[in-house]
Amino acid sequence: MGTTIPRNRCFSMRNTLTRAIVLTVAMLTIGGLVLRPDVDVRSALMKTATSAREAMSIQKPVSRPESAGWGGPAGGEAAGKQQEDVVEPAEDAQPTISNSSYAMTCDYDMERLRKWQEVYRLEETFEYTKRYVQASRQDIPRKSVTKLDQDFLVDAVKVVNVNNQYQPETCPEPLVVPVTKSPYPNTANASDFMFGVSTTYRRFSDIRTSPINEWSYWLTDGKGNSNGGKLVLLLLDATDDELEDAYTTLSNVGIDVDVYRSDASQIMAVRYLALAPTLYAHPERSTKKWLVVCDDDTFFPSFNGLAEKFAADYDHTMPMYIGTFSEDINNIERHGSQAFGGAGVFLSLPMAQIISENFESCRTEQKILEANTGWGPQGDILLRKCIYENSEVKLTLLNDLWQLDLFGDPSGFYEGGIKPLSLHHYRGGIWHIAHPWHYTKIAHACGEDCTFQRFQTADDFIISNGYSVAYYPYGVDFNLGQFEATFQPAPDNKGYNLDYMMGPQRQSLHRTGRKISWELLEADVNEDGTVSQVYICRREDPRWKNPDGSPMNNRDGIIELVWLPDNQ
């Protein structure tokens, strides 16, 4: 469209007729929309709120207590075993020929190491471990934990200084991990779905909150082509230039998007409810089966899995209201039993029709009053009331969607071995910080099931793929079938708030000396199709302390995993 884009409210229509229709629809139905408050306590809490070729120094094997202690109990069983297994790098070590066709290089790319040291503010001297992992696709079901016979550490842990240069080394034999033949993200077909998201231009364009990368994961094939999913984006109070910028930016990465301006003349809860009739009124509705209302921080990590679930289990010709609860029972007691929107709310067309036809009566002053639980009128409640008071339909629970109303360290969730169908609340503020776009890069090399799948090595490391590599110096002597309670519910914590959705959680290993974890901060799909993951652990991380308060490791550390795809 280039320079001919008219300065109207909609920036994606391919011909004037549709544009006119949509424009009319937009004017009729769109109130302004902004981010809904996250139902529970957010609104309340927001207020408070070079040429020197010197040999690398080889650190002592991690199992020895004098190496900073993260090796575990001195003279303990794990330590003893580990020590025997440690292989000093031999001069005549031969490169291990992987039967994949990928070249493995274990050199020290100081440019990258320096970049990571700067970006992640590590000390100049830090541990660096690089390990290749060969995915082996097999006809097996996805396991929550897969035990491997191999050790994670084959050599002593290397210590590097960013100001030095190091000789390349022989790569150890890759870890070989059996995985399912799950589909790759670029094969997802989202044609049955149309998504409605409302946000502000400021959040859209701010590098800290911009959802563009995340959307490109689940709305494109990763190579600049739409996967059939339609995005209807509403930007509150945006200028024409801002609408155009949003449209251009998203189109350029391959997202099929319509961008509308919404104004602030309606209260937030009504603007939220209005998403349903807005999607229903869209000219492409008839090509869709599911209209999805979500937030700008809703992420779908496994779109093939999501689409399969909907195709297999849900009848789109019936009025259907599908979503999930808050994990926190306080939020159910406070706000009622309904879908919590950040996890994604899926409406069949007949359902959206009922909401559209009753929209006016669903947003009266009286209804807005009834949707106020003392925390301000809630959009989720308005939507539930609109459905429950105008139909026999009740919420269909899809527990694999996650609202993630959790405070604190989310690692216990991401290390749970599950395959979530949605994620939410990962942009910080009062909620947690996570990087789902980076976490899911692994799926491009290994298939969708690989994301967050756990691999436990013989030397007590657990790779929670894409999220962390954790070492348990005293062994894995706890129930991996339960989430680790590294997180807490919002106040009031009754001790069991999360149990009804997550099951009782096992106790946190923070500050016990029993766990130290390197967490993923970036990942890349390389040109050859391999995926590099960068996991970081900081010496000063308050979680990885011994009971006496001393750090489990005396150095910062980087673990780089390079995954080799299995091209069969």
Ligand SMILES: *[C@@H]1O[C@H](CO)[C@@H](O)[C@H](O)[C@H]1NC(C)=O
């Ligand atoms: C590589 O070769 C080994 C031994 O022949 C075999 O067990 C394995 O399945 C092959 N493929 C991968 C991806 O490791």
Ligand SMILES: *[C@@H]1O[C@H](CO)[C@@H](O)[C@H](O)[C@H]1NC(C)=O
């Ligand atoms: C995607 O799904 C749609 C609707 O189910 C179908 O018509 C289309 O052929 C599919 N596209 C591909 C590439 O499989």
